Amino acid sequence: MAKKYYDENGNEIKKRGGCLKTVLIVIGAIVLLGIVIGALNGGDDSASNDPQTEENANQKEADKENSSSSDESQEEKSSNEEDDVPREHKNALREAQNYVDNMPFSEAGLYQQLTSEYGGQYPEEAAQYALENVDVDYNKEAVEAAESYQENTPMSDSALYDQLVSEYGSQFTPEQAEYAISQLSE
Structure with a gap:
């Protein structure tokens, strides 16, 4: 049952934009379903038919080949720091990146999607970690x-x-x- 709001005279206030919110929730659910299906298929991004995903993978591969030895030591340090990050925080970050890669999100909208009972259901700390680390x-x-x-x-x-x-x-x-x-x- 939807929560009702009333003004100072006791009249019910109708919310505007409920339809858009429903559409965004449905889109979020579809994206989440895609993520789950991808995870069930082994999470192999290379099997994707999305040319942008393939382009991103190719760019990442090229970036790796061009990195210097100082970058490698920085990566090792970063990798050690990532080991200290809880799994749920890492998952929130991955989900946030999937969201912004597939549809436009504001920071507030992304946070809401990550913490929503209809979205990722992540704790506030995990969602905040994702917002601070997402590439957007x-x-x-x-x-x-x-x-x-x-x-x-x-x-x-x-x-x-x-x-x-x-x-x-x-x-x-x-x-x-x-x-x-x-x-x-x-």
Whole structure:
């Protein structure tokens, strides 16, 4: 049963954006299902038909080949530090990276998805670790979200801004929303 809210006169307040929130939850569930299926298939990314994933794998391989010996010692140090990170924190980070690689997320939206009972159900500490370590540009995420909104539901700049910053929408910061709108093609 949905929680109801009332104003000072006792009138029920209807939440706006519930449909979008439901859509985001469904999309999150689909992404999560894909992650689970990938894990059940052994988590072999090379079996993916996604050209971007293959491109990322090729880039990572090229980066490894070009790294110097000082990078290797830094990697060893980093690897030792990673050993101290709890498994659940590492999983939250991997899930966060999957989310931002597949759809646009704000930092607040990503945190909500990771901690939600309908999402990752991670403890706050694991979600916070993921946010601090995920490889993401939230300005770029905001642009992707704005482009998606404009493609699927054309709206005015003012309405788009409201959707991008709304707690029931994408939850980007005002600066990120303004940046995204400024980057849209005419």
